[in-house]
Each structure stands twice: as structure tokens, then as C-alpha cells.
Amino acid sequence: MKERNWYWLTRMKQVKKALERNGMNAVVARSGEEARKKALRLIPRGATVGLGGSRTIQEIGLLDDLRKGDYRLHDQYAPGLNIENSREIRKKGINAEYFVSGSNAVTDDGKLVNIDGAGNRLAGFCYGPEKVILLVGRNKIVADVEAAIDRVKNVAAPMNAKRFGFKTPCATTGRCSDCASPQRICNLTLIIEKQKPKGRITVILVNEDLGF
Numbered sequence: 644m645k646e647r648n649w650y651w652l653t654r655m656k657q658v659k660k661a662l663e664r665n666g667m668n669a670v671v672a673r674s675g676e677e678a679r680k681k682a683l684r685l686i687p688r689g690a691t692v693g694l695g696g697s698r699t700i701q702e703i704g705l706l707d708d709l710r711k712g713d714y715r716l717h718d719q720y721a722p723g724l725n726i727e728n729s730r731e732i733r734k735k736g737i738n739a740e741y742f743v744s745g746s747n748a749v750t751d752d753g754k755l756v757n758i759d760g761a762g763n764r765l766a767g768f769c770y771g772p773e774k775v776i777l778l779v780g781r782n783k784i785v786a787d788v789e790a791a792i793d794r795v796k797n798v799a800a801p802m803n804a805k806r807f808g809f810k811t812p813c814a815t816t817g818r819c820s821d822c823a824s825p826q827r828i829c830n831l832t833l834i835i836e837k838q839k840p841k842g843r844i845t846v847i848l849v850n851e852d853l854g855f
């Protein structure tokens with residue numbers, strides 16, 4: 644529907660400017676396919692690449708591209724890995740040259756809000772990789788930090804808990820009850836208000852609903 648398309652493109656262009664004011668690069672992609680191509684153009688062949696857990700990069704086919712392409716990918720999601728192998732790969736990933744992931748939320752004033760269970764994804768966002776590339780569907784845009792945290796706890800976390808088969812309350816009720824479950828997946832919160840050095844993070848805003 645053209646009005647929906649107009650609405651989201653207009654809002655994403657405003658968020659792009661806000662992200663740029665906060666020291667991040669930002670681009671708008673009209674589709675997941677366009678976003679995938681834009682991301683790949685940013686990563687040189689032969690580069691080491693780490694991953695943050697992201698349904699979005701799976702959905703748009705970027706994870707497959709990284710697996711098949713000429714990259715040195717630290718892929719903790721490769722089939723057949725045990726927990727110890729996976730942990731070692733995550734450690735390498737947060738020291739890679741490039742780090743590719745999604746973001747749980749982005750605010751209208753250009754802040755990125757993410758919540759992790761273990762924190763490897765947040766570590767890669769903060770420090771280590773020279774470049775961070777984040778693929779962000781339009782459904783992740785929210786008004787402010789409060790709305791972002793509400794989104795993560797009451798939308799993203801329940802679906803992720805369900806996806807992984809975790810026995811958290813939200814995987815049954817669909818709402819957060821600030822649980823003490825041993826499988827709790829939201830233990831660490833990162834708010835990126837501004838990025839230094841400038842341009843280290845590139846956000847690709849996608850005019851599609853992607854991920855959780």
C-alpha cells in the first residue's frame with residue numbers, strides 16, 4: 644500500500660538523520676534484498692566477520708551470503724557446534740574486523756537499544772570490531788528509550804524465548820514479568836546514544852518488518 648510505504652520511508656529518513664547526528668552512518672533500504680546488497684558492499688572480501696544473534700540477517704539472506712562468500716566468518720550458529728565451541732567462536736567474533744547484527748530497537752532521536760542474555764552481541768557493538776553493520780527493520784523504530792525497552796521485553800524477548808524453547812514466563816504469556824528464570828534472556832541493556840569514533844557503526848534501515 645503506497646501510504647504505508649510513504650509513512651515508513653518518511654519516518655526512516657528522519658531516523659537516519661538522527662542517527663547521523665549521533666555519529667553513526669545510516670542508509671535507508673527499500674527492501675530486505677536492497678539492504679542485503681548494501682551490507683555486502685560494506686564488507687571487503689577476506690575480512691574477518693563476527694555475528695550478533697539476529698533473526699533479521701537470517702530473514703534477508705545475509706547470513707547465507709556471509710557463509711558462502713569470501714569472508715573469514717566466525718559463525719557461532721553453524722550446525723553441530725557444542726556450547727564450548729560456540730563460546731570460543733563468539734569470543735573471536737567480538738574481535739573481528741566487521742561485526743554484523745540487527746538491533747532490538749532504534750528511537751526517533753537516533754539511539755540504539757539492545758538487551759542480551761550473555762552480552763557477546765553488546766560487546767561487539769561497544770568495542771573491538773572496526774566496523775559494525777546493523778540491519779534494522781522498520782518495526783524496530785520506536786519513540787524513545789522507554790518505548791524501546793518495553794518493545795524488547797514485551798515483543799522481542801517473548802518471541803525469542805519461544806523460538807529457543809526457553810522456559811521463561813514470557814514464552815507462555817507473551818509479556819515480561821521481570822522473571823528470575825535460569826533461562827532469562829534479558830540481563831544486560833545497552834543504549835548507544837552516540838558513537839565514537841564517528842562512522843564506526845552503520846545502520847541500514849529497511850522498509851520491511853524484519854526479525855522480532
Ligand code: SF4
Pocket residue numbers: 795796797800801804811812813814818819820821822823824826827828829
Ligand atoms: S525478564 Fe524474563 S519474562 Fe521478562 S522478557 Fe526477559 S526472559 Fe521474559
